[in-house]
Amino acid sequence: AQSVTQPDIHITVSEGASLELRCNYSYGATPYLFWYVQSPGQGLQLLLKYFSGDTLVQGIKGFEAEFKRSQSSFNLRKPSVHWSDAAEYFCAVGGLEYGNKLVFGAGTILRVKS
């Protein structure tokens, strides 16, 4: 089955510390990969996306993600977390087999402690 797995339901990091959120996908062909962020009661905002080319992708708010085909992963990273980064983060996959829709992981809630 084609799916997206985010193994960590909650992560807590100290402000200023580095962050890595994990995402693994199961997809037969070349995937299109996305990270979205959602603040409480809000819609989803795109952080970054990977379609092809350079496997290290830069996004907004200082986030980056690396596509590793051999590990079927697309982990999100940030070198120094700010309190305003506290939110829920969703990894998503799209591709030809999905048509125009995205399949989302269950999300990871990030808490930032001062």
Next chain:
Amino acid sequence: DTGVSQNPRHKITKRGQNVTFRCDPISEHNRLYWYRQTLGQGPEFLTYFQNEAQLEKSRLLSDRFSAERPKGSFSTLEIQRTEQGDSAMYLCASSPFDVPYGYTFGSGTRLTVV
């Protein structure tokens, strides 16, 4: 460009009642999507329009659900005979035809069925 607008933001209804939500996409976007997000889960695809044509429906969209986009602009999602299991956040997104997965999400409508 005021983004994707969804109304109402919150709806509380009694089981068995009908509810209707509205989504106003970004004006130049001809693609419109509905997703449902339950607590602790990522968004799940419900249906997709290109202009006024409903091109895809998920099997999650039971007979009690209907969506329309009559003039290729705003869209409505109606749920008849609501059940407690319908309680969720209903998210709308729009995208331009020529930008793959160029989603802009609205802030969602939170439905609570009591």
